[in-house]
Amino acid sequence: MHVTQGTFSYLPPLTDAQLKAQVQYALDNGWALSVEFTDDPHPRNFLWDMWGLPMFDLRDPAAILLEVQRCRDAYPTRYIRVNAYDRTLGRQTTALSFIVQRPKDEKGFRLERQEGRDRQVRYTLHPYAADRPSGERYER
């Protein structure tokens, strides 16, 4: 199963040249970029681990690609995303966020039903990967 999250989620995975162009766009807008990674792909998990600090004052996308590559080398089996933060007053939020690496074998989610009072049913998603402890979820 192909996890879709963030910008460009319905496009095929970006190539490095496309990633570079997107980063250039973010830099041209004055957004600060950061790299994050996780092995818990639940859609409500927005707090991924930070790969280093957000990068301010950069001019060239090569620098961000360098960090993305270092993160890929360190965590070849995890999800990695690039965020662009727009600090202008009135927005002050993430302007762009997209996945740049995903595990080869994405395990997907199972639907859980919880029976409540009065036969009420609550539905929830559970990632199969989360059955194993963090750090071993996509290793094989």
Place this chain on the structure above:
Amino acid sequence: MTQEPHVPFGMPRPSALDLAATVPETGGGNGVLAAEAGGRELSAPERINVEAEARDSGVFEVIEDLDRELVGLDPVKTRIREVAALLVVDMARRRFGLEAERPNLHMCFTGSPGTGKTTVAMRMATVLHRLGYLAKGHLVAVTRDELVGQYIGHTAPKTREVLKRAMGGVLFIDEAYYLHRQENERDYGQEAIEILLQVMENQRNDIVVILAGYKDRMDQFFSSNPGMGSRIAHHIDFPDYSLDELLAIARIMLDRQRYTFSSDAEPAFRELMARRMPQPRFANARSVRNALERARLRQANRLISDGKLVTRDDLMRIEAADIHKSRWFTEAGHDEATEVRAVPAL
């Protein structure tokens, strides 16, 4: 722009090339890059005008500016011209599909203080940007402080931070030999050097590193870091300025600030420089600038204490008296003691 590429008889005009080579780009000076992206690969019998290509990229303007604004430095100018020529030819080769490794562009500038190393590095960044070798063409100037950390594990992120900031441009490391401390084997400078080497090798397309410093200490640095020396292709030595060149520099500086020398002030300034040159801590163009600053100070003082009405010319003119008050005239003998006491003065 009207000059046509040389076309042999019987050949159709290579129109695509012609367009690419002669239409100036409107946005920025990236003509060659754009031509390269839009043009097709050329076949062997076609001809291109390398000189016209170079002109279109705007690289000659930068070099001409360099010639005009920097006095002397002939060996430096020649080297920069050579490097630029190599890059232009390389670009032309690529348009014929002759694949070549991207040339190694890391450089080392050696010379005394105030000989224009930083200025030339800045121009170099522009040249490389115009030729399409650097995406942005900015200059990040750092010293050891900005690269080397204070404690274990601090250096690598710090160095990498600076390298990332410089990507797409030139990283200028002033007094690079301080990175290596011979007397301390566990100095963190070594770690910074290793990261630098790694990036200089792997990210050659994204960054150009220029090291700068005194010649002898730089040589020593390279002999203890052979890896660094072998990764730097261009070693450029900046000669000291002669007395005449210093005067020419002074004239340019004054002109830029809308001042002039009076007729007897110029010989006086020459005399001042002649006295200053053999002294310790003489810093070429920087000393000229400091001397002029002080002359301006004395001129302002003189104009106020005179209490007379002044004209525009009075405000612009520096008199011999403003220069003769310099310490180098008033203190005839410079023994060591006065030397140390008066460091901040010229």
